[in-house]
Amino acid sequence: MIGTARDLLLQHWQEEKRIASHFSRIMRTRIWLSFGVPLFYALFSPHLEAALAVFAVLAAGWIVRREFVSLRRRVLGEFTQQLDRTDAPELWGILDQLQDQMGIQAAEVSVIVSTRNYGDSPSVIDVEGRPRLVVPLGFFKMLGRAPGAAKAMLAHELAHVVQHDTKLWLLATAYLKGLKLIFLPFTIFAFLAVSLTSVMWMLGNKEQPEYTRSSLPTSQEGLRTRNEKADVITQPILAGLQILLLLAFARGVRQMRNRSEQAADLAAVIFLGG
Numbered sequence: 001m002i003g004t005a006r007d008l009l010l011q012h013w014q015e016e017k018r019i020a021s022h023f024s025r026i027m028r029t030r031i032w033l034s035f036g037v038p039l040f041y042a043l044f045s046p047h048l049e050a051a052l053a054v055f056a057v058l059a060a061g062w063i064v065r066r067e068f069v070s071l072r073r074r075v076l077g078e079f080t081q082q083l084d085r086t087d088a089p090e091l092w093g094i095l096d097q098l099q100d101q102m103g104i105q106a107a108e109v110s111v112i113v114s115t116r117n118y119g120d121s122p123s124v125i126d127v128e129g130r131p132r133l134v135v136p137l138g139f140f141k142m143l144g145r146a147p148g149a150a151k152a153m154l155a156h157e158l159a160h161v162v163q164h165d166t167k168l169w170l171l172a173t174a175y176l177k178g179l180k181l182i183f184l185p186f187t188i189f190a191f192l193a194v195s196l197t198s199v200m201w202m203l204g205n206k207e208q209p210e211y212t213r214s215s216l217p218t219s220q221e222g223l224r225t226r227n228e229k230a231d232v233i234t235q236p237i238l239a240g241l242q243i244l245l246l247l248a249f250a251r252g253v254r255q256m257r258n259r260s261e262q263a264a265d266l267a268a269v270i271f272l273g274g
């Protein structure tokens with residue numbers, strides 16, 4: 001039973017490279033759209049919202065970058081240390097066995113000890129194209145007391161390496177933060193602002209006598225009113241669509257993660273037996 005499940009999982013991993021690059025393309029498209037749509041809007045809108053849109057894009061860009069850098073620093077900062085093969089032979093023994101079973105190139109993954117972290121959950125991160133397993137101090141205690149659980153955790157993390165999740169997640173996490181902190185609040189604010197403007201315009205326009213609105217459509221006055229009329233309808237719709245788009249993006253990132261986590265958990269169960 002476990003043997004069959006293992007074959008299926010290994011077969012599934014054959015496809016992983018293609019799936020990962022597909023996800024990576026989707027992620028990049030989302031990022032470009034999130035930044036591009038407000039900028040595109042700003043380019044064609046002579047109003048105050050344009051300046052706000054540019055500001056939101058810059059702020060989101062700054063947050064995504066800062067988050068990206070700080071996530072990397074957290075695992076590769078001054079309180080980390082490269083683990084040599086002679087340092088913890090039992091850990092390397094399990095890793096070698098798992099890498100062999102999971103079809104990971106020998107010695108592809110390097111190990112970093114996080115000396116300030118007393119938790120027991122390891123994690124993986126990709127730095128300059130090379131996966132690194134980050135092991136907190138507490139994990140070594142676990143390795144002695146509950147080697148089975150420790151091995152399952154390593155299998156889970158190595159599954160992320162096989163699935164190429166390490167390359168994507170840093171970016172995905174940073175992007176999700178930019179989405180939540182800047183893009184979504186800004187878009188909701190923009191939606192409320194343009195909706196309010198539209199309602200005010202409609203109310204104000206109703207009070208005007210009929211002839212000032214419809215007479216002489218070729219005059220400057222009539223033309224402006226027609227443009228405004230188009231604006232009050234399209235702007236709330238566009239802002240509403242942008243909100244839906246961003247919510248769909250956030251959901252997509254979460255789905256991508258859930259899918260990877262489930263496969264990694266499956267791997268933990270399958271490769272625990274040795």
Ligand SMILES: [Zn+2]
Nearest residue numbers: 156160261264
């Ligand atoms: Zn995981």
